[in-house]
Amino acid sequence: MRSAKDFFRPLAVGAPAPPREVPFRPSRMIHFFDPGNEKMAAKVPALAPQVDVLLGNLEDAVAADRKEAARAGLVSVARATDFGATQLWTRVNSLDSPWALDDLVTLVTEIGDKLDVVMVPKVEGAHDIHYVDRLLAQLEARAGLRRPILVHAILETAAGVAAVEEIAAASPRMQGISLGPADLAASRRMKTTRVGGGHPGYLVREDPPPTFGGGTPSDAPRVTYQQDLWHYTIARMVDACAAHDILPYYGPFGDIQDVTACEDQFRNAFLLGCVGAWSLHPVQIDIAKRVFSPAPEDVAWARQVIEAMGDGTGAVMIDGKMQDDATFKQCQVVVGLADALAERDPQLAASYAAADKVARR
Numbered sequence: 001m002r003s004a005k006d007f008f009r010p011l012a013v014g015a016p017a018p019p020r021e022v023p024f025r026p027s028r029m030i031h032f033f034d035p036g037n038e039k040m041a042a043k044v045p046a047l048a049p050q051v052d053v054l055l056g057n058l059e060d061a062v063a064a065d066r067k068e069a070a071r072a073g074l075v076s077v078a079r080a081t082d083f084g085a086t087q088l089w090t091r092v093n094s095l096d097s098p099w100a101l102d103d104l105v106t107l108v109t110e111i112g113d114k115l116d117v118v119m120v121p122k123v124e125g126a127h128d129i130h131y132v133d134r135l136l137a138q139l140e141a142r143a144g145l146r147r148p149i150l151v152h153a154i155l156e157t158a159a160g161v162a163a164v165e166e167i168a169a170a171s172p173r174m175q176g177i178s179l180g181p182a183d184l185a186a187s188r189r190m191k192t193t194r195v196g197g198g199h200p201g202y203l204v205r206e207d208p209p210p211t212f213g214g215g216t217p218s219d220a221p222r223v224t225y226q227q228d229l230w231h232y233t234i235a236r237m238v239d240a241c242a243a244h245d246i247l248p249y250y251g252p253f254g255d256i257q258d259v260t261a262c263e264d265q266f267r268n269a270f271l272l273g274c275v276g277a278w279s280l281h282p283v284q285i286d287i288a289k290r291v292f293s294p295a296p297e298d299v300a301w302a303r304q305v306i307e308a309m310g311d312g313t314g315a316v317m318i319d320g321k322m323q324d325d326a327t328f329k330q331c332q333v334v335v336g337l338a339d340a341l342a343e344r345d346p347q348l349a350a351s352y353a354a355a356d357k358v359a360r361r
């Protein structure tokens, strides 16, 4: 085991020093595209200013006979596009596949200076991150890169969920973790065939009406409430990420046409602590933007609490609600996120300013 002192030393001679902090860059949506699909790749320059992250996907959803074309397509798109402040990520093939090694070698060598984050699928434990960590350091050194490429893990195996804390802590390169509900469902032998979201069979039912004195049970209909299949895993992932100062994300929502359920799933994840989700289709971009940007009235309220709390200690009442050191910290989370997003998104900045003005009247 490496000593704690070695944690921030480069893993190869000549590689850039690992980051000491994960930079918080807005990443409300990680927009997936298939770089081997010419029609989709042609949309990248126009999409770049509309999204926080563009991700060239090489893994699942790219057919086996299109893997090389996707890899080559990503190299040309990355070279030809000015991404501005938008991040460029890739999802490489899984580490046990015939393509992962060439994905990493080619991408770091050819476009390592443009790549911000490598997403690693089907991570089962810290050992997978250690392998990628060392290989990236070797490739960065050889390519003469000055900035370390960060690593993002997908939580999509039962073993990965069991080891989520050690995965989050595995390397200073760890940027974040996304939930992968489709592979995770298969790995756990869950019986849903959906990509994320709820399931009508996963529910609780209200009690039957009481039969005082042992009368015949009523067959009146009883209300049912659909439950969230992903609550436990998202909450575990958020805790692991927060404990290690990296960022948690909801992953994909596969029912592209059901924009309402997509928004609900994204919002549940946002409220539980996630900073973003994947967009698989252009229609999901604005949903993620809306959901993962704190609402203007919530930001205005949070600013009011922070102002009223002064140095952040003690207790005050605002509109009948008690505020103290803990609510001060909750409000700092909301305002900190809003300020970071407003820097990137002038329209959002204007709506925050307008709501603040109204709240101060």
Ligand SMILES: CC(=O)SCCNC(=O)CCNC(=O)[C@H](O)C(C)(C)COP(=O)(O)OP(=O)(O)OC[C@H]1O[C@@H](n2cnc3c(N)ncnc32)[C@H](O)[C@@H]1OP(=O)(O)O
Pocket (backbone or CB within 6 Å): 031, 032, 033, 034, 039, 040, 043, 057, 060, 061, 182, 183, 195, 252, 256, 279, 280, 281, 282
């Ligand atoms: C479980 C997991 O691993 S999830 C991650 C892996 N999956 C993915 O990455 C899927 C990415 N998305 C896609 O491949 C596609 O959106 C699909 C297959 C789901 C649907 O594609 P289509 O049937 O073409 O959708 P649709 O007809 O609505 O597309 C409308 C337009 O948007 C374009 N488009 C669709 N998805 C995207 C995208 N992700 N990025 C950019 N453009 C897109 C289409 O090319 C089409 O363009 P056009 O109007 O110029 O013809």
Ligand SMILES: CC(=O)C(=O)O
Pocket (backbone or CB within 6 Å): 060, 121, 154, 156, 179, 180, 181, 182, 183, 184, 195, 251, 252
């Ligand atoms: C996100 C992903 O890869 C999955 O759900 O399997």
Ligand SMILES: [Mg+2]
Pocket (backbone or CB within 6 Å): 060, 121, 156, 180, 182, 183
């Ligand atoms: Mg998967």
